[in-house]
Amino acid sequence: MDTKHTFNNEAEDYEQTSRAVNIFFDESLQELVNAININTKKQKVRILDVCCGTGILTQLVAKQYPKAEFVGLDFAENMLAIAKTRMENYTFTAKCCDVLDTEQMLALGKFDLILSSFGIHNIHGCAEKQIAINNIFSALKPNGEYIVLDYIKGKDKKECKYFTNYFKNFLLRTYNKKQTKEWIKLLAEEDEPETIQNNFKLLKNANFKSTKLIWQKEYLAIIQAKK
Numbered sequence: 001m002d003t004k005h006t007f008n009n010e011a012e013d014y015e016q017t018s019r020a021v022n023i024f025f026d027e028s029l030q031e032l033v034n035a036i037n038i039n040t041k042k043q044k045v046r047i048l049d050v051c052c053g054t055g056i057l058t059q060l061v062a063k064q065y066p067k068a069e070f071v072g073l074d075f076a077e078n079m080l081a082i083a084k085t086r087m088e089n090y091t092f093t094a095k096c097c098d099v100l101d102t103e104q105m106l107a108l109g110k111f112d113l114i115l116s117s118f119g120i121h122n123i124h125g126c127a128e129k130q131i132a133i134n135n136i137f138s139a140l141k142p143n144g145e146y147i148v149l150d151y152i153k154g155k156d157k158k159e160c161k162y163f164t165n166y167f168k169n170f171l172l173r174t175y176n177k178k179q180t181k182e183w184i185k186l187l188a189e190e191d192e193p194e195t196i197q198n199n200f201k202l203l204k205n206a207n208f209k210s211t212k213l214i215w216q217k218e219y220l221a222i223i224q225a226k227k
C-alpha cells in the first residue's frame with residue numbers, strides 16, 4: 001500500500017497510534033512550538049504546515065498565534081478532513097497536494113514560516129526529499145524560516161542498533177512481542193529517515209543560509225533553517 005492510502009486508511013486512529021509508537025510525540029510537538037519566534041503584531045503572518053496530517057501541530061501553533069493565516073498541506077484527504085474540523089476557529093486553508101509537486105507548491109504563494117512534523121521521513125529517496133526541501137525553500141519569503149521535527153537515522157551501525165532497541169522497548173509497553181516485531185518490520189519498510197548530517201546536506205543544497213539543530217531526544221530531532 002502506498003503512503004497516501006496508508007494515511008487515508010488510518011486517519012481516524014492516527015493520533016492514538018502515534019502516541020503508542022512514538023514515545024515523545026506530544027513532547028516533541030510542543031518543543032517545535034516553543035522554537036517558534038514570530039511577531040504576529042507587525043503584519044499578517046502566513047504559516048504553512050507541510051504534511052500537516054490531522055493538524056495536531058497546526059492547532060498547537062494556532063493557539064499561540066491565533067491571528068496568523070494557516071495553510072495545511074497534505075496529500076491524504078482523510079487526514080486533512082480532520083485538520084479542517086480542528087482548525088475551524090482559525091484562518092485555515094486545507095490544501096490537498098503532494099509536497100513533491102513543484103507547480104502546486106508555487107501556487108500556494110509565499111510564507112513567513114514553514115513547519116513540518118513527522119512528514120519528510122515518509123518520502124522515499126534522497127532525490128525526492130531534495131525536491132520537497134527545494135519546494136519548501138521556494139515557498140518561503142526572503143528571511144523566512146523552516147522548522148522541521150522528524151525521526152532521524154542513526155549515524156552508524158551502533159547508533160542504529162541503539163535506536164532500534166530503544167524503540168523496541170517502548171513498543172513492548174503497549175504491544176506483545178509478536179506485535180512489536182511486526183511494528184518494527186512495518187516501520188522499517190514504510191519509513192525512511194535520514195541522519196542529521198544528511199538532513200543538513202539537503203537543507204544546504206536547497207540554499208538555506210543557516211541551519212541549526214535545536215532539539216534532539218534519542219531518534220527525534222528538530223532542525224531550524226533560515227532562508
Ligand SMILES: C[S@@+](CC[C@H](N)C(=O)[O-])C[C@H]1O[C@@H](n2cnc3c(N)ncnc32)[C@H](O)[C@@H]1O
Binds near residue numbers: 073074116123
Ligand atoms: C506521520 S504523519 C504526520 C502528521 C502530522 N504532521 C503530525 O505531526 O502528526 C505524515 C503525514 O504526511 C503526509 N505525507 C507524506 N508524504 C507526503 C507528500 N509527499 N505530500 C504531502 N503529504 C505527504 C501523510 O499523508 C501524513 O498525513
